[in-house]
Amino acid sequence: MPDSKGRFGIHGGQYIPETLMNAVIELEEAYNHYKNDPEFNKELTELLNEYAGRPSNLYYAEKMTKDLGGAKIYLKREDLNHTGSHKINNVLGQALLAKKMGKTRLIAETGAGQHGVATATAAALFGMECVVFMGKVDCERQALNVYRMKLLGADVVPVTSGTATLKDAVSECMREWTTRIDDTHYCLGSVMGPHPFPTIVRDFQAVISRESKAQMLEKEGRLPDYVLACCGGGSNAIGSFYHYIENKEVNLIGCEAAGRGIDTFETAATINTGKLGIFHGMKSYFCQDEYGQIAPVYSISAGLDYPGIGPEHAMLHDTGRAQYVAVTDDEAVNAFEYLSRMEGIIPAIESAHAVAHAIKLAPTLPKDKIMVITISGRGDKDCAAIARYRGENINE
Amino acid sequence: MSNIAKAFENGKAFIPFITCGDPDLETTAKCVVEMQKAGASLVELGIPFSDPTAEGPVIMEASLRALEAGCTTDKVFEMVRKLRTELGVTIPMVFMTYANVVFSYGIERFCQKSSEVGIDGFILPDVPYEEKAEFDSVCKQYGIDLISLIAPTSHERISMIAKEASGFIYIVSSLGVTGVRSNITTDIPSLCAAVKSSTDVPCAIGFGISTPEQAANMSKSADGVIVGSAIVKIVAQYGKDAPEQVGAYVKSMVDAIK
Incomplete structure (x- = not known):
């Protein structure tokens, strides 16, 4: 029987709907493969140095x-x-990983808009489709970043449920991911969510x-x-x-x-x-x-x-x-x-x-x-x- | 034998869901009574959670309305006690809620209270197979079935999940969240056949089902049909006058699958 994975002490785990389990397992397997792949790491280092500065x-x-x-x-x-911001470190890593996995679409939550902008940027660079979920309240207080994301070619979806802020944007991303898994990678922006995200994001940051x-x-x-x-x-x-x-x-x-x-x-x-x-x-x-x-x-x-x-x-x-x-x-x-x-x-x-x-x-x-x-x-x-x-x- | 098995003894089971406390718990209780009268085999009682990540807009909004109206876990327990002791509800009932509602109450305390008031099972959509031990070990002590879910994306996980299932298996008909769908594109007969080849535990299909035609169609492959959002919509529309409407709707669905 498979154990609960991705624990930090008592914390972590994979408390997600069954619909997403194979998606996170696939992600974990891909990550475990590519994180030690010299070619992947060379590409990522080049992106970080030449593109992100x-x-x-x-x-x-x-x-x-x-x-x-x-x-x-x-x-x-x-x-x-x-x-x-620092968000680009993680996004370039995840977008490259998603590309290797054959995904053509990135979805992301964003609070201040920094992660959304970084994801929209990577999507533009890699020629991927991008949808960013952002609380309506945040869209208003970070209007400039909403414009930047759109300029970069992303769709920005204002989230009106709950408190219309970051937590609701994360919830909406999870809902969206359960709807469309095959071609979509959820480019999570922080060291949170189900395993393997906290580990992947930490490693890239x-x-x-x-x-x-x-x-x-x-x-x-x-x-x-x-x-x-x-x-x-x-x-x-x-x-x-x-x-x-x-x-x-x-x-x-x-x-x-x-x-x-x-x-x-x-x-x-x-x-x-x-x-x-x-x-x-x-x-x-x-x-x-x-x-x-x-x-x-x-x-x-x-x-x-x-x-x-x-x-x-x-x-x-x-x-x-x-x-x-x-x-x-x-x-x-x-x-x-x-x-x-x-x-x-x-x-x-x-x-x-x-x-x-x-x-x-x-x-x-x-x-x-x-x-x-x-x-x-x-x-x-x-x-x-x-x-x-x-x-x-x-x-x- | 689990009490839930009774729901599947007399032909196909119709399993209605309702969000507790929307618009208030008195109305919820009356709806449950009507559901039993109309021939429901088992009732899913949703304990509202602030951030229900597996729900579509209908149940999400109902959950928020219920919370705003003051519904709490303790008040839901009291309602269930009343359903069992005063209102004559004898069909199996399960709670459908999220991990944090159970965890924050204390898993042991939640199970003990549930068993005491007459709850037969839990459906926790954010507790997959890999995380179930923490909950299931306690559920078993109190004779509560932790219902396993199987999705169209489960593939090779099906037999692993089905082999440890108890009560019934909740087959998720479609990708995405709960909510009414005009078209269910998953190959349901194959999915059900895959489940049935691994277990004798009955299986019921939910997500997206709202019409008697869909229910009849689904019941060809499964032992039961689960309907949530369509009922929650009726409650949203009729408010305190919903019980009668809900009863009529449940009756139409029960008739469709018999």
Whole structure:
């Protein structure tokens, strides 16, 4: 009898309809084959380097370091990738895999639109059909990204069910995938969902820490003391952490979206407020009520506005290997503005959650400590929303 | 022998589904009584879940209406208790809900309560064969059948699933989510034959069936026919006046497959 697969401690698994089981089994077999295939890896590396602009810089934020007066701060610049975020790392890998599997159509969920844009980009590059599901609320707050996806040739389907945000877009993608499996690959954007997605997405995002580790050794001759990344589903966070997990002296900190605060109902901080559950194909922590109904979460960041967290993060939390802190909208917006003025880098509002925690943490640390913050994406897409938050109305 | 087997003793079984608590649990209970009167062999009671990923719009919207109206798992248990103790419902009843509704209640506590109020089985569409042990081991202790699902994409998985099935097997007629379909394109006779070659457990077909003609056609290959969205639509249309309409509809379907 086949066992439950893809477990991270007690988390993970494959809680999906029978209709999709052969699809995830086929995906797992294909992935296990291609991940060790030199030809596949050569193609992927070439795409990452020549098309997406990797490796991304590890930038010493000197002004910020001096201003905060504590730990030495480096920024891992995923915002400089083609399409403007870390999402392209995973998408190029999955799209290439899908192509090898003979799939001709990609479907994807998106929150802030970064994963949708990356998927639409890969689909354009590979000549594949692309449909992106995006909560109606998110379509409105990230209108620029909706336009970008359409420009790239994708169909964008606004999702009106439930809270009309990221979780509903994921649900709608799962429904769509059960309807059309043969020619379609579900290009999941985070380290979540049923096995093998959390593993596949993590492996493709692990390029972040593989590079940053080598870059850090080159620049400083040692590993950092802290690695910070924002964490919704958790793909940039797991990518930023992965190659440091074995180095116990490196503190790993995931920054969750607290929204209006973890003592309010308007929050998306899963580790800080959620409990163990089963949803979207996995066992992990979820924001939910006493009867297991998934909570309508909230964050200013459409990309972190998700009621769950990837199963590997849930395990890293259980074992204490990583720490998960909550950052409010207000702190994130302040950090968004701070990094823009201090370093001339406009971070995505998602990434600003990690910057916000660094602003709190760095001054408490001695100057010989080193911190790496992953800037998972760039903030152009957020300018209109942040302006609105500050009471200013700009027409995009 | 499982209580569910009784549903398949007198010819083809008609299995209606209803979302509990839409528009309210009193109406749901009356509908179940009417279903039994009209000749239903087994009733599927849907415990609403906020994010039902296997459902089409009809059942999804009914679930959200039920939750907004205040339906909870505990209130559904109370309704079932009433159906068994006061309203004379004796046909088998199963819960259809999602893994998290059971898991968050506590699998053991959920099974114990279900068995206590008179539930005979569970259908959990997001618990496939690979994940069933965690639930099934507890279900067995309480004499509850965890219903196995088989889909048009199951292929070589069919015999593995069918061999461990109990109660009945839920054959999913089509790809996609629940909801009315004008055309079911799966080769149902072959799918049913493949299932039947691996097990003696009765099999019932659901997903997309709404008309007496479709039901009659499906019942040629299977031991039972499951209808959900078409009934939930009637409830959505008639609200508190739905029980009589639901009864008439169930009667037409029962007649079609006898």
